Amino acid sequence: MSMLAFNIMQFFSSLNYQLLPLILNKARFNCKILTFFSNYLFNKKTKYLWNSFSSPLCNVEIGVGQGLALSSILSALYLSLIFHILEKCLKILKIPISILSFVNNGLFISKNKFFSVSNTNLFCSYNIISTLLIKFGLVIEHRKTEVFHFSRKYGVFNPPPLDLTPLGGSVLFPKTIWQYLGFIFNQKLSFWSYIDFYVNKAISTIKCMKMLGNLSRGLISLQKRWLYRYCALPIVLYGFQLWYYNKAPLDYSLKVLRKMQLRAALWISDASCTMPTASIEVIPSLIPIHLHLKKLYGRSYLKGFLLPSNHIIKSIISTDRPNDHTIHLFIPQ
Numbered sequence: 001m002s003m004l005a006f007n008i009m010q011f012f013s014s015l016n017y018q019l020l021p022l023i024l025n026k027a028r029f030n031c032k033i034l035t036f037f038s039n040y041l042f043n044k045k046t047k048y049l050w051n052s053f054s055s056p057l058c059n060v061e062i063g064v065g066q067g068l069a070l071s072s073i074l075s076a077l078y079l080s081l082i083f084h085i086l087e088k089c090l091k092i093l094k095i096p097i098s099i100l101s102f103v104n105n106g107l108f109i110s111k112n113k114f115f116s117v118s119n120t121n122l123f124c125s126y127n128i129i130s131t132l133l134i135k136f137g138l139v140i141e142h143r144k145t146e147v148f149h150f151s152r153k154y155g156v157f158n159p160p161p162l163d164l165t166p167l168g169g170s171v172l173f174p175k176t177i178w179q180y181l182g183f184i185f186n187q188k189l190s191f192w193s194y195i196d197f198y199v200n201k202a203i204s205t206i207k208c209m210k211m212l213g214n215l216s217r218g219l220i221s222l223q224k225r226w227l228y229r230y231c232a233l234p235i236v237l238y239g240f241q242l243w244y245y246n247k248a249p250l251d252y253s254l255k256v257l258r259k260m261q262l263r264a265a266l267w268i269s270d271a272s273c274t275m276p277t278a279s280i281e282v283i284p285s286l287i288p289i290h291l292h293l294k295k296l297y298g299r300s301y302l303k304g305f306l307l308p309s310n311h312i313i314k315s316i317i318s319t320d321r322p323n324d325h326t327i328h329l330f331i332p333q
Helices: 019-026 031-041 071-092 115-135 192-214 221-236 251-269 277-282 289-306 312-316 324-329
Strands: 002-009 044-046 058-060 098-102 105-110 146-149 177-180 183-186
Touching (some): 002 115, 019 071, 221 251, 251 289
Antiparallel strands (some): 044 058
């Protein structure tokens, strides 16, 4: 499997006001909604202040404030038509590419056994999206474009680079480690480096929390447990669905997580490190980490049923929830 990640330059500040009502009209929105957005967008003015300098009012014809309440809605509506046209073009050209969009970040996914075929599909898709974005007043930031290949084959893994120089980009050489939107991937999808990164981050958080004990009244065990549950544990379990799934090798992951929770339990209970691990976790009322993961996995799995039937996530993963016995089997005790 191969992925090509791209970024749209100055996305929020480049949205065209004249085009947004046309997109809403094309999508057959109600006339009241068209009137609302037209009044919301048009006849906007702004001025710049710098110390004692104040510029005169000037008209603003493009751009949506990134922090505005409607910015996410307007950006999604703006991109909806672009990706609708893109999917039609890919379907006509018979290019098997899946698309994921995270506001101004896009991702092309090609699932093919041969990297040369994947690179060709990614190149064609990148060419089409670049042309479409230019027509809609947007530009891809080529220096942030990245390509990454995944393979579970044993032996030397040396995927070919992707040449985007004909499209204004550069030659992209796949990396061994890829960081994207807070996630860390390697070519074998083992996620060991990802788990190590967030475990070390959580341990650093716990070490910093020890300084709170120097307060005038200090911290009681209950407060320490709250800090660990609500501040440290969410860090280490961020995106755990990537590596916690049925039949996944969890020996290394659980080993590292248990060591992290042991250090937290020693800090919470002020116990001796010579005590048995199970007893140390019982004193501060910490649920064993593998049972906590099982609970979170069961809750997060229900979110898949809320997605539309044609959502790409449903085409990648199965929404048939395994029974409790199946879930119990792949968790080392």
